[in-house]
Amino acid sequence: MTPLANDTFLRALAREPTDYTPVWLMRQAGRYLPEYNALRARAGSFLALAKTPALACEVTLQPLERFPLDAAILFSDILTVPDAMGLGLSFAEGEGPRFARPLRDEAEIRRLAAPDPAAELGYVLDAVRQIRAQLAGKIPLIGFSGSPYTLACYMVEGSGSSDFHRLKKMLYTRPDLLHRILEVNAIAVGQYLDAQIEAGAQAVMMFDTWGGNLSAGAYEEFSLGYARRALGSLRRERDGRKVPAILFTKGGGQWLEQMAASGFDALGLDWTTDIALARERVGSRVALQGNLDPGTLYATPERVRAEARRVLDSYGPHPGHVFNLGHGITPQASVEAVSALVDEVRTYSRVQRAELRSAGRSATNTG
């Protein structure tokens, strides 16, 4: 294995000092890129792209041609695991995910089993291997999955929802069934992420998109506990180096202390969390990833740069920050804005560190 040419992202996750704040963007390969839309139109659908390793590889690399990002993220979906369980994932044009066979009766839930990643999710692992080969050690590759709870939300509800009433009905009337789904999901997500690491992923991220629909008291029981269980079952080293794990619970900003004690190396923050306060609360235990409002990418490059500096100033020039959005890039984001963002993070965070060093030197000189 060639050593990584740019391991800034991995070092920031380990809270080691870096020359600048590394940056990548959730959904960085996506519909805001004309070359993505062209390839998707040729492939026919999002899932055709995601399920064809050569195309998933090509899409993964697209944003790297445009922007000096510090990490690549596998082009895939958070719901590949329940799809491999036989629930039948699809995406209607302009809509979110939908399952043809959501979990609606106890017998189905009892039959649920974790899929064998090599047999059922080989297309993902092939994509990981191809991407690693193409990246050729330039930057690290992030693997990912939905969290056990977020998978369960979609598996029970069949789609996204404003109130997830089927899921909540199960949670409050048949918690045993929900726990059964979550146990299977925790095993499945653990094995799946482990297989991604074996195939070449150098960091992993769990997207807990819907953990924020739980009550404060239920988050540990139904989401965090199972995320931790999945995390506990995967190898955490590859090529002689630790494989860091990131947990992102959208809407979970009030629970950062619990999340920071869960064994994950880093927490993703959505844009509603003040990153300076978050660092005060948990910064000494985990790295933080985030958290610019994705809506910022509708603005002029100048405004985007100012907002990026605001996040960087808020976190401060300390180790342990990975710059990102607080949620995925939207299709309406402008390429120009993304370009300005990535450039500003790189440039301004170098200046921050230089100022810190010079302040340190003058403190030494006068001390």
Place this chain on the structure above:
Amino acid sequence: MTPLANDTFLRALAREPTDYTPVWLMRQAGRYLPEYNALRARAGSFLALAKTPALACEVTLQPLERFPLDAAILFSDILTVPDAMGLGLSFAEGEGPRFARPLRDEAEIRRLAAPDPAAELGYVLDAVRQIRAQLAGKIPLIGFSGSPYTLACYMVEGSGSSDFHRLKKMLYTRPDLLHRILEVNAIAVGQYLDAQIEAGAQAVMMFDTWGGNLSAGAYEEFSLGYARRALGSLRRERDGRKVPAILFTKGGGQWLEQMAASGFDALGLDWTTDIALARERVGSRVALQGNLDPGTLYATPERVRAEARRVLDSYGPHPGHVFNLGHGITPQASVEAVSALVDEVRTYSRVQRAELRSAGRSATNTG
């Protein structure tokens, strides 16, 4: 004016001691009630109910026939103000609100003006007067409006949205236009709530349903600042008694300290906030209202009672708690569950206070 027979709700908002924890439920007059659905079917639509004072009055009183609630809330919608501005509010069956004429160009925004409540929203004020007459001093009546920011979200977007990209685009590219809308909305909401108080509302609530889509840094500038401005312009006394004001920002649990310093008497909490922690953070400055997960109302009466006790135990037997859900009742909630909830809050909170008094006495005896 007859004095209130039951002013527990108002005293809890003033953080005065009460014999039990008062309880009302957001959307307590709604689709989970068969008598509501029957009346709505006869009226033809939700808006026909809301815009006909006698029907709005009848619907407001429906849940009070079933449950010993401590407050009535005007049956209306959070979007009456922009409807009165001419945007054309409607509700398609099974969907959220929609405006026929959302704000899409600068000229429309420049023309926007606060409606005269007496002339344009007389149907609401008539409903308030009729409800007050019917209540005959039994329990207080809550008036309400959407917050200036939440109104703006719908006015710009035209409907609900998963990412509010039109709103965010305006916020980041033409903040001057958004501020112009918010200024008009703040005046309009202030005059509207003031007119409701004049007509008889004994407490008011501002629903900031979408404030939680803002970044931590933007919440004060675009939501809280204008909510405060609206609050500042309304009379705060009626019948020789203070009219308390409640602010509910869904998804705003991370910003309670800011909200507590805004002049509102009470903060609504959604179910993602730990109410014990919330009380630690702000409890000495404001009352707290909430915050049972609405999904709890799918459970058996026994489970509902246990969850209600959890919230009551979490807040503790201190003054300043108004029991409520963390969001509106859903149509799938069961009447039996609501009945158990209201009964348990009343019964158990009396026991809590008795235990507190007895602990106080034994502390005195042994001290």
